[in-house]
Amino acid sequence: MADHHAPNLPASSEGAVGGVDGTRERVVAAAMDEFARYGIAGARVDRIAKQARTSKERVYAHFRGKEALYAQTAARELGVIAQATQIDARDLPGYAGRLFDYFTSRPDHYRLISWGRLELTAGDGTSQDAIAGKVEQLRQAQRDGALDPTWDPFDVLALVNQIATTWSAQPEIAAAASEHSDDRSVAAQRAAVVRAVERLFPAAAPRP
Amino acid sequence: MADHHAPNLPASSEGAVGGVDGTRERVVAAAMDEFARYGIAGARVDRIAKQARTSKERVYAHFRGKEALYAQTAARELGVIAQATQIDARDLPGYAGRLFDYFTSRPDHYRLISWGRLELTAGDGTSQDAIAGKVEQLRQAQRDGALDPTWDPFDVLALVNQIATTWSAQPEIAAAASEHSDDRSVAAQRAAVVRAVERLFPAAAPRP
Numbered sequence: 514m515a516d517h518h519a520p521n522l523p524a525s526s527e528g529a530v531g532g533v534d535g536t537r538e539r540v541v542a543a544a545m546d547e548f549a550r551y552g553i554a555g556a557r558v559d560r561i562a563k564q565a566r567t568s569k570e571r572v573y574a575h576f577r578g579k580e581a582l583y584a585q586t587a588a589r590e591l592g593v594i595a596q597a598t599q600i601d602a603r604d605l606p607g608y609a610g611r612l613f614d615y616f617t618s619r620p621d622h623y624r625l626i627s628w629g630r631l632e633l634t635a636g637d638g639t640s641q642d643a644i645a646g647k648v649e650q651l652r653q654a655q656r657d658g659a660l661d662p663t664w665d666p667f668d669v670l671a672l673v674n675q676i677a678t679t680w681s682a683q684p685e686i687a688a689a690a691s692e693h694s695d696d697r698s699v700a701a702q703r704a705a706v707v708r709a710v711e712r713l714f715p716a717a718a719p720r721p
Numbered sequence: 722m723a724d725h726h727a728p729n730l731p732a733s734s735e736g737a738v739g740g741v742d743g744t745r746e747r748v749v750a751a752a753m754d755e756f757a758r759y760g761i762a763g764a765r766v767d768r769i770a771k772q773a774r775t776s777k778e779r780v781y782a783h784f785r786g787k788e789a790l791y792a793q794t795a796a797r798e799l800g801v802i803a804q805a806t807q808i809d810a811r812d813l814p815g816y817a818g819r820l821f822d823y824f825t826s827r828p829d830h831y832r833l834i835s836w837g838r839l840e841l842t843a844g845d846g847t848s849q850d851a852i853a854g855k856v857e858q859l860r861q862a863q864r865d866g867a868l869d870p871t872w873d874p875f876d877v878l879a880l881v882n883q884i885a886t887t888w889s890a891q892p893e894i895a896a897a898a899s900e901h902s903d904d905r906s907v908a909a910q911r912a913a914v915v916r917a918v919e920r921l922f923p924a925a926a927p928r929p
Contacts, residue, residue, distance in 0.1 A: 552839065554763045624839060630892060631760065631835055644897040667898035667905070668913035671887050674894070679883040682890065684838060686882070689852040690875035697875070705876035713920055 537575050539565035544586045549621035552628040553583045580633070587629050590622060591640055600647050602654035603720075605673050606711040612677035613706050617699055623681040644670065659717035669714060676709050745783050747773035752794045757829035760836040761791050788841070795837050798830055799848055808855050810862035811925040813881050817918040820885035821911050831889040852878065867925035877922060884917050 543564035547556045558579055562569045576582040598611040616623040651666035660669070680687050680702045690697045751772035755764045766787055770777045784790040806819040824831040859874035868877070888895050888910045898905045 551762070552760065554759070627835070627839055630890070631832060631839070640893045641897050644894055645901065648897070648901070665898075665902055665904070665909070665913065667894060667902045668910075668917075671891050671894045671898075672884065672913070672917055675883055675887040675890060676880065679879050682838070682883060683879050685848045686852055686875060686879045689849055689856070690873075690879075693853065693856070694873055694875050696873070701873070702876075705873065705880070709876075709880050709921055713917055 536565065536567050536571060540567065540572055540575060540582070541586055541589060544582050545590065545625060546621070548583055548586055548628060549625040553580065553632045556583070558582075583629065583633075587625060588640075590625055591643060594622070595643055600650060602650040603657075603659040604716040605660070605669070605714040606707045606716055609673050609677040609710040610703060610707045612674065613680075613703050616678055616681045617703070620681065623678065627682075654717070657717075660714060664714075672713065673710055676706055676713075679706055679709075744773065744775050744779060748775065748780055748783060748790070749794055749797060752790050753798065753833060754829070756791055756794055756836060757833040761788060761840045764791070766790075791837065791841075795833060796848075798833055799851060802830070803851055808858060810858040811865075811867040811928075813868075813877070813922040814915045814919040814924055817881050817885040818911060818915045820882065821888075821914050824886055824889045825907055825911070828889065831886065835890075862925070865925075868922060872922075880921065881918055884914055884921075887914055887917075 540561060543561045544556070546564065547561045551557070556579060558572055559569050561582070562572045565572070572582070576585065594612075594615060598608060598615050600608050647670055648666045651660060651669050654660035655662040655664075655666065675682075687697070687702070694701075748769060751769045752764070754772065755769045759765070764787060766780055767777050769790070770780045773780070780790070784793065802820075802823060806816060806823050808816050855878055856874045859868060859877050862868035863870040863874065883890075895905070895910070902909075
């Protein structure tokens with residue numbers, strides 16, 4: 514999380530009652546909702562300010578601009594996801610299940626990330642450190658004999674992420690399945706995702 | 722392709738030199754570029770009209786509005802993709818490779834589809850007939866013993882699509898891999914995608 518600012522960093526420019534930190538936190542929370550719904554180009558800073566009970570000028574005092582606010586919001590969200598889902602390179606099916614659960618119960622969080630992929634240039638640094646950390650864990654599992662070493666760890670990471678978000682990413686197939694399939698419960702979607710990852714990258718036996 | 726209008730339908734409202742059909746085609750081609758770049762909310766009909774060498778009014782004479790124009794553009798594109806990649810339920814790794822090739826060489830086409838998933842409500846009908854047709858082919862392969870019948874065919878379709886677009890969908894991991902991996906050529910990306918699908922849904926033996 515290279516650009517992940519701690520949420521409670523003190524800021525030098527303000528010290529009013531209610532507190533800088535509170536304002537900043539409210540702005541990021543409001544930005545989360547706004548960006549998830551409208552994307553970056555479609556987001557309106559005045560709506561964010563209003564929802565955060567502050568002014569547009571105050572938002573710009575904290576964040577250089579709308580893209581910077583998005584970058585901070587997305588970086589924080591990526592940190593929250595990583596914390597909540599905890600990659601385990603020895604049990605990738607379990608990790609895929611946690612990712613599935615996370616995004617299924619929080620469709621707006623998946624949207625937040627997806628807009629950035631469409632609207633920003635890749636490799637802007639926001640998620641590069643987090644990716645490197647996960648890849649290093651996968652490499653270690655390969656060295657430990659817990660994960661098939663014939664896969665490039667970047668492929669492993671990309672495939673697991675991708676499979677875990679199969680249903681978030683393809684609402685049109687989910688809609689078709691819900692009408693025409695025998696069992697399109699969330700549990701059935703989850704089972705398919707975990708089964709696919711298990712087939713590709715089976716969990717290692719527990720450590721002795 | 723329920724909503725896929727044939728590109729050369731005659732229209733009753735015009736008959737000028739240059740032809741209605743030519744205008745309509747130029748508008749859809751211009752819309753493809755505009756929607757791929759800016760999404761639906763961000764697209765400007767006046768830019769589309771200018772690129773298509775026509776007027777905004779003429780665009781609205783052909784299409785009810787911006788969303789209808791997007792729907793037609795996306796439906797046409799989905800038809801082109803289906804035609805170009807030809808699902809083969811007996812050889813899903815081969816199909817995944819063709820999808821990979823299609824989207825890798827046409828990143829703007831992947832973007833066009835992705836915006837709709839974010840900006841429109843799923844299950845609006847545009848792609849439901851196409852999905853149903855593919856699922857029926859998968860069911861047939863299952864009946865023929867050419868595809869593992871323990872998978873729900875909707876899961877198969879969703880997983881194959883999803884895996885095939887692993888690298889289009891995650892530019893941030895592609896960027897990290899291109900810096901830190903031994904071989905991040907397109908061929909290596911493609912091989913990983915095909916290998917994953919082969920592991921999940923191996924191609925059937927050729928028909929006798």
